């Protein structure tokens with residue numbers, strides 16, 4: 001039985017004060033880490049404080065991106081060494097906003113995944129098709145290509161430890177959620193890709209999240225699907241009450 005993993009991606013939102021208030025409300029209210037994995041994926045300036053404040057609780061703190069190099073002349077970038085030193089546990093890689101707006105490539109995502117494992121960070125690898133690709137019936141091929149490239153060169157054990165987030169781009173921030181069947185169909189395909197590309201054990205262990213307009217009203221239905229092991233949530237993770245409802249739902253699946 002795979003444990004559900006619910007991650008709230010705040011994206012570029014919140015003031016320091018708002019981040020603080022959220023954590024004070026949520027940190028002792030999340031279910032135990034044995035029941036569900038709860039992660040807040042916060043902007044870089046808040047990470048240190050949030051890690052300190054959640055120490056000893058079941059709430060983990062993740063970053064939204066990083067560079068793959070350990071250090072160097074990369075103005076404006078943050079390295080895996082820095083994140084590890086802060087005590088961050090997870091890092092979201094290849095989010096569609098990074099791919100689209102900042103032109104991140106599959107090759108870069110793969111380098112970042114390797115760097116994450118090298119420094120003891122768990123990668124949450126985002127994959128997903130655009131509306132155009134879905135309408136052209138390319139969803140499965142697009143997602144398969146992204147998954148294989150992201151996992152290239154990893155050990156079987158590392159593949160098993162990876163979290164993959166399936167996020168159809170057309171469902172992100174639009175209020176237009178994939179139906180639970182649509183979401184599960186692609187997540188099932190991702191698990192098959194991992195099985196064929198790595199092995200059956202890794203496919204069985206890898207956790208696959210769905211992301212795209214997940215909210216308390218639809219989370220139960222999505223998490224009840226056979227191949228959905230959690231959610232990567234943007235908008236509905238910004239308020240502590242809503243985030244707590246989402247992690248609570250993860251506990252039941």
Ligand SMILES: O=C[C@H](O)COP(=O)(O)O
Nearest residue numbers: 009172173212213234235
């Ligand atoms: O990382 C989160 C996703 O982009 C989903 O965002 P959303 O829940 O606001 O649609």
